[in-house]
Amino acid sequence: MEPQSRNRRVLVAKPRGYCAGVDRAVVAVEKALEQYGAPIYVRKQIVHNTHVVKTLESKGAIFVEETEEVPEGEIVVFSAHGVSPAVHGEARDRGLRTIDATCPLVTKVHNEAKRFAAQDYDILLIGHEGHEEVEGTSGEAPDHIQLVDGLDSVDDVRVKDPGKLVWLSQTTLSVDETNETVARLKERFPTLIDPPSDDICYATQNRQVAVKEIAAESELVIVVGSENSSNSKRLVEVALDHGADASYLVDNASFIQDAWLEGVTTVGVTSGASVPEELVEEVLAHLAERGFADVEQVESVHESMRFALPHELRKDLRAPVAQR
Numbered sequence: 001m002e003p004q005s006r007n008r009r010v011l012v013a014k015p016r017g018y019c020a021g022v023d024r025a026v027v028a029v030e031k032a033l034e035q036y037g038a039p040i041y042v043r044k045q046i047v048h049n050t051h052v053v054k055t056l057e058s059k060g061a062i063f064v065e066e067t068e069e070v071p072e073g074e075i076v077v078f079s080a081h082g083v084s085p086a087v088h089g090e091a092r093d094r095g096l097r098t099i100d101a102t103c104p105l106v107t108k109v110h111n112e113a114k115r116f117a118a119q120d121y122d123i124l125l126i127g128h129e130g131h132e133e134v135e136g137t138s139g140e141a142p143d144h145i146q147l148v149d150g151l152d153s154v155d156d157v158r159v160k161d162p163g164k165l166v167w168l169s170q171t172t173l174s175v176d177e178t179n180e181t182v183a184r185l186k187e188r189f190p191t192l193i194d195p196p197s198d199d200i201c202y203a204t205q206n207r208q209v210a211v212k213e214i215a216a217e218s219e220l221v222i223v224v225g226s227e228n229s230s231n232s233k234r235l236v237e238v239a240l241d242h243g244a245d246a247s248y249l250v251d252n253a254s255f256i257q258d259a260w261l262e263g264v265t266t267v268g269v270t271s272g273a274s275v276p277e278e279l280v281e282e283v284l285a286h287l288a289e290r291g292f293a294d295v296e297q298v299e300s301v302h303e304s305m306r307f308a309l310p311h312e313l314r315k316d317l318r319a320p321v322a323q324r
Contacts, residue, residue: 079102
């Protein structure tokens with residue numbers, strides 16, 4: 001057993017964890033609480049991570065499903081996943097002060113949807129039914145957008161004019177799976193237009209590139225992330241597709257089962273774009289206690305992207321005193 005224990009190692013993917021859009025959204029709620037005081041209402045989970053939501057709740061954030069749950073005149077933060085114009089309208093009707101923490105890369109997709117709809121294109125939105133980002137984007141042009149949820153739904157697509165057809169995508173999808181779906185769509189619709197720039201966000205792509213690299217050398221890949229996190233679930237799929245014998249999604253270290261580690265010499269570890277680094281550190285400590293103390297960072301892509309805070313918040317942060 002001693003020689004095997006010496007060979008046990010952990011490969012930690014880099015980049016991992018918080019992306020610029022998530023960091024911006026979480027900091028926006030924290031700064032709003034500091035600036036205006038509790039409570040600050042947040043429509044939906046600010047990002048899809050249980051730990052982040054509970055931490056913000058402990059500081060005075062109140063998470064609601066719909067704007068109608070927010071008392072009139074209060075402050076509401078829109079999540080990083082974006083909202084439809086109808087939700088903005090509901091907030092105005094209730095006299096709510098809004099802080100829009102939509103990721104700028106999601107906003108880019110919204111703008112593309114509005115622009116193509118104005119030119120009377122049919123828009124095929126590749127994404128997962130029920131995901132908040134899909135609902136927000138679809139709401140920008142509901143008469144022009146139809147959802148394509150994976151390869152199996154390609155045959156169900158019906159369009160008015162194949163010559164005026166474009167695809168867009170949810171930002172957190174698997175790059176490989178999206179490319180497969182687009183290829184299948186183009187078999188049916190050869191004149192299908194690509195978006196002017198890739199909709200899948202840089203952070204999603206970078207984390208998938210990184211997990212491919214560690215999966216090739218790992219029997220087991222542990223992905224830290226919550227079950228409702230699309231980009232985290234995609235990392236599990238990518239790991240299995242690129243060499244890992246097993247891969248599991250865990251909210252935190254307590255979810256790891258010792259049986260997963262039996263006979264394993266190399267464990268890969270990564271985390272979704274909405275996961276704070278402290279949860280990864282807890283996983284590494286958990287693994288170290290079980291003989292996996294040799295930790296190597298594997299950097300695939302250098303990330304330096306940063307986004308400014310929402311303009312509504314920046315304006316008040318510059319003011320000497322913010323009036324509630």
